[in-house]
Amino acid sequence: xxxxxxxxxxxxxxxxxxxxxxxxxxxxxxxxxxxxxxxxxxxxxxxxxxxxxxxxxxxxxxxxxxxxxxxxxxxxxxxxxxxxxxxxxxxxxxxxxxxxxxxxxxxxxxxxxxxxxxxxxxxxxxxxxxxxxxxxxxxxxxxxxxxxxxxxxxxxxxxxxxxxxxxxxxxxxxxxxxxxxxxxxxxxxxxxxxxxxxxxxxxxxxxxxxxxxxxxxxx
Numbered sequence: 103x104x105x106x107x108x109x110x111x112x113x114x115x116x117x118x119x120x121x122x123x124x125x126x127x128x129x130x131x132x133x134x135x136x137x138x139x140x141x142x143x144x145x146x147x148x149x150x151x152x153x154x155x156x157x158x159x160x161x162x163x164x165x166x167x168x169x170x171x172x173x174x175x176x177x178x179x180x181x182x183x184x185x186x187x188x189x190x191x192x193x194x195x196x197x198x199x200x201x202x203x204x205x206x207x208x209x210x211x212x213x214x215x216x217x218x219x220x221x222x223x224x225x226x227x228x229x230x231x232x233x234x235x236x237x238x239x240x241x242x243x244x245x246x247x248x249x250x251x252x253x254x255x256x257x258x259x260x261x262x263x264x265x266x267x268x269x270x271x272x273x274x275x276x277x278x279x280x281x282x283x284x285x286x287x288x289x290x291x292x293x294x295x296x297x298x299x300x301x302x303x304x305x306x307x308x309x310x311x312x313x314x315x316x317x318x319x320x321x
Contacts, residue, residue, distance in 0.1 A: 174189050183200045184198070202220075239255055255277070262289045
């Protein structure tokens with residue numbers, strides 16, 4: 103009887119241990135899935151055409167291009183509403199498109215300017231990518247900070263430059279789009295011998311609101 107009781111306790115203990123291990127594995131896997139969704143790095147995108155299709159089909163995205171902490175451009179879209187945040191060495195501006203109008207917000211004096219019946223910025227990102235896709239490109243691979251990326255290179259374009267102050271001729275430019283882990287990761291623009299490398303953060307279906315003018319801004 104004692105042996106039988108010990109055997110039963112042993113089996114139960116083993117089952118409990120197995121259940122705990124399974125639970126830990128499931129929680130870990132779920133955590134990984136949630137993290138991938140949150141960071142937006144697993145959309146299966148490995149070409150500029152796929153970026154365009156995703157932008158066009160969802161009309162709900164966050165597209166960040168970051169040079170450094172003081173120079174970046176964030177584009178957020180939720181159907182017919184849009185917000186574009188531009189940081190340029192401490193001179194920050196925000197554009198908001200909503201209800202068929204466009205608003206320019208200046209952070210320095212906390213004022214906004216209204217442009218009625220103007221939604222021209224709404225599909226600006228999609229249009230830029232669409233225009234690029236009409237051109238030929240070359241493909242290759244490149245190592246950035248110890249990681250290998252595939253890229254598509256387009257000649258005579260500097261569409262994604264941000265906060266670039268010098269004059270330039272498009273004939274002396276080219277742009278590379280770098281892909282890894284199922285997403286667009288970097289954009290590098292060449293202007294002659296000068297290069298600008300932007301980190302890209304791209305997420306889809308993460309915008310939940312219609313962008314509003316902060317209450318502390320005046321007209």
